[in-house]
Each structure stands twice: as C-alpha cells, then as structure tokens.
Amino acid sequence: MAKKMASQGDTSIKDNLRWTEEIDAAFLDALIEECSKGNRVEGTFTTTAYDNGFDCEWNDWQPTTHSTSFVAEESPDLGNSNQSNGTQGNHRGSKRKAPMSGLFEADMERMSKGIQGLTDMLKDGNNYYDKSLDIASKQALTAERQAETAEKQVMLAERQVLIAEEQIQVAKIQAQAVERGITFLEQSRARIYSENDVYNELKKLGVVKEIFWSCYRFLCRDERAKREFFGVPFEDHHGALYDLMKEAGAI
Structure with a gap:
C-alpha cells in the first residue's frame, strides 16, 4: 500500500513539472562554456561536454511546480533523479542530450x-558600391572629355571668326x-566723244544760234x-572754244 502511494506521489510530481526556458538558457550557457574549453570537436560536443553541462545545470537549478506536465521527449525523469542507480543516470543523460544538443545545434x-x-x-x-563608383568615375571622365571637346570647338570657332x-x-x-x-583706266583711256556729245554740250553752254552750227x-x-x-x-568751255576756233582761223 505504501509503495502504491509513493508511486502515485511520484506520478503527481512528474505531472506538475515541465522543462522551462530558464533551463534551456542555463544549459546553453553551459554548452557555450564547454565549447570555449575545446570540448566541441568537428561540430559535435563530446560526452565530457554534455556531462559537465548537465552537472552544472542540475546543481544550480531547482525544479518548480507548474500546472502543465513534462513533454516526454524533453523532460527528465525527476521521480527517479535522486536514485543512485547507474542505469537511471544514463537514461536521464540519454533523454537530455539528444533534444538539448539539437536545440543548441x-x-x-x-x-x-x-x-x-x-x-x-x-x-x-560592397559590389554595388564598387560598381556605382566605377560608373561615376566613367561618367566624370566622359564629362571631362566632353568639356575638353567643347573647349576645342570654341577655340576652333574663334579661329574661324578671326580668319573670316x-x-x-x-x-x-x-x-x-x-x-x-x-x-x-577711265583716266588713262582716250575718251571718244560723238557728235551728239558735242551738240548737247553746246546747248548746255547756251551758244547763240548765229555761231552755234559753226562751233558744232x-x-x-x-x-x-x-x-x-x-x-x-565745264565753266571753262566758253574760253577754250573761243581760243581753239581763233587759233584755227575759224572766226
């Protein structure tokens, strides 16, 4: 009867305990410390790392009661945790190592x-920055070349203006x-005056009718x-005509 009651009491305790986030944090801290000690080889923790992690965790952690029960794969067998049986210790370690290692991994x-x-x-x-910088450099170089070309064109235009x-x-x-x-040429070539030129010039001079035709x-x-x-x-035509006709004996 006593054994039956004890068994029922253990079952009640197990049903009122669960694995908490605080336990996860403590165990992860312990594994990180083991990793710094070199107990993680080729991406896998050694047995020593798990043992040290469990010992540190269970020594520092005290179970608290909760309304929900353990998940079978994640909770240790707390009802048998105080027993010194080696088989049960291995059972506890085998249940704890696999899920906690998976979480840590x-x-x-x-x-x-x-x-x-x-x-x-x-x-x-960095690649985008390098490409952007390269594009900006090329654009700056192109702008400089265009500016140089524009200056040359201006200089060429100025020269063309000077030439013009x-x-x-x-x-x-x-x-x-x-x-x-x-x-x-006009001054050097001999002017040929026609009879019409003579007639018009005498009319301009106003030569009287009595001597007009003789002069003509x-x-x-x-x-x-x-x-x-x-x-x-023109103003000397009268005197020149009189002298020329007198010299020739025409008057």
Missing part, C-alpha cells in the same frame, strides 16, 4: 546562417584696288580740238 546553425547572410549583404553592398575677319579685310582691300584700277562743225571735224574742249572743266 539549431541555434548555432541559425546564428551561422544569420552571420553568413549579413556577410553576403555586405559583399553585395581677315578675309573680309582682304576683300575690302581688293575692292579698293579694283576701284582705283577702274578710275585709273568745227568740233566735229577737229578731233584734237574736241578732246581739248571736253578736257577742261
């Missing part, structure tokens, strides 16, 4: 993935030379006298 894997993801992000950021101005000056000089040449015939017949007559200014 999962945390380590998540941490590694997070670090790797951050590293990849940094690499991508010089050409204009040369054209003006040539035009002046042509004008002087025309004037010289004299100038038309004597080319030398006609050239001399037209060679003097």
Whole structure:
C-alpha cells in the first residue's frame, strides 16, 4: 500500500513539472562554456561536454511546480533523479542530450546562417558600391572629355571668326584696288566723244544760234580740238572754244 502511494506521489510530481526556458538558457550557457574549453570537436560536443553541462545545470537549478506536465521527449525523469542507480543516470543523460544538443545545434546553425547572410549583404553592398563608383568615375571622365571637346570647338570657332575677319579685310582691300584700277583706266583711256556729245554740250553752254552750227562743225571735224574742249572743266568751255576756233582761223 505504501509503495502504491509513493508511486502515485511520484506520478503527481512528474505531472506538475515541465522543462522551462530558464533551463534551456542555463544549459546553453553551459554548452557555450564547454565549447570555449575545446570540448566541441568537428561540430559535435563530446560526452565530457554534455556531462559537465548537465552537472552544472542540475546543481544550480531547482525544479518548480507548474500546472502543465513534462513533454516526454524533453523532460527528465525527476521521480527517479535522486536514485543512485547507474542505469537511471544514463537514461536521464540519454533523454537530455539528444533534444538539448539539437536545440543548441539549431541555434548555432541559425546564428551561422544569420552571420553568413549579413556577410553576403555586405559583399553585395560592397559590389554595388564598387560598381556605382566605377560608373561615376566613367561618367566624370566622359564629362571631362566632353568639356575638353567643347573647349576645342570654341577655340576652333574663334579661329574661324578671326580668319573670316581677315578675309573680309582682304576683300575690302581688293575692292579698293579694283576701284582705283577702274578710275585709273577711265583716266588713262582716250575718251571718244560723238557728235551728239558735242551738240548737247553746246546747248548746255547756251551758244547763240548765229555761231552755234559753226562751233558744232568745227568740233566735229577737229578731233584734237574736241578732246581739248571736253578736257577742261565745264565753266571753262566758253574760253577754250573761243581760243581753239581763233587759233584755227575759224572766226
């Protein structure tokens, strides 16, 4: 009867205890400490690491009662935890090692993935920065070349303007030379006056009708006298005509 009551009491205690987050944290801290001691080889904790972790945890932790019961795969057999039976100790260790190791491995894997993801992000950021810097450098170089090209074009345009101005000056000089040449030709060539020119000139002078035709015939017949007559200014035509006709005995 006593054994039956004791068994029922143990069952009641087991049903009112559960594995808590505080236990997880304590066990993870213990495993991290074992990792720093070198008790993790090729990604796997040694038996010594698990034993040290369990001993440290169970010595520091006192079970508390809760309304929910242990999960079979995660909770230790607390009803038999005070017994010195070696088989039960191994049973406790075998139940605890597998799930806690899995949790720690999962945390380590998540941490590694997070670090790797951050590293990849940094690499991508650096690559993007390098590409952006390279593009900006090329754009700056292109802008400098365009500026140099624009400066050369401006200098070329200025030279063309100077050349055009010089050409204009040369054209003006040539035009002046042509004008002087025309004037010289007009002055140097012998002017041929027609009978109509003689008639119109005598009309302008207002020669009286009595001597008009005598003067007209004299100038038309004597080319030398006609050239001399037209060679003097208009205001001297009267005197020149009188002297020429008197010299020739026409009057």
